[in-house]
Amino acid sequence: MFSLTVAAVVFGVIFLAELPDKTALAGLMLGTRYRASYVFAGVAAAFLVHVALAIAAGSVLTLLPHRVVQGVVGVLFLVGAAVLLFKKDDDEEDVAKPADQSFWKVSGAGFMMILVAEFGDLTQIMTANLAARYDDPLSVGVGAVLGLWAVAGLGILGGRTLMKHVPLKLITKIAACVMALLAAFSLYEALAG
DSSP states (O other): OOOHHHHHHHHHHHHHHHTTSHHHHHHHHHHHHSOHHHHHHHHHHHHHHHHHHHHHHHHHHTTSOHHHHHHHHHHHHHHHHHHHHHOOOOOOOOOOOOSSOOHHHHHHHHHHHHHHHHTTOHHHHHHHHHHHHHOOHHHHHHHHHHHHHHHHHIIIIIHHHHHHHSOHHHHHHHHHHHHHHHHHHHHHHHHHO
């Protein structure tokens, strides 16, 4: 059964965590060079693959006892918050430029870039954690995909404007605080349960 509340929570967490990520910057760079719809098609497909893998991993975690899962999820959220707070800013990454502007070349470049860059990334791990936490793969999957797509769309179409009005450090700190709160709640449930 689909839960709009779970999907909204997952959307918010994933959206905030992905905003300061290097893939948002890479999407921005691709979006300035190529037709935005072509770039988005490739990026969106890659994020679907990543979310599906994360949901599968999170579903496996639900087979463990609830207290163990809550403890593992809590610790992983704490690690995620620490990574966001203490990571160094990345420089712009070089993006391979397709030889032509065809749909398949541009979307393929976007797909491969995200597929490689996001594998084992923080948001993929967070999605697996959220899938284990809520035991609701559909709601978590929809929330995560929409969160990733929203950031990709912002990166491709309007990343420069957003960064002019909202400092990247503030976005990172908000995402880290949300993750720390989720960690505290998960650890409380693990210890109190």
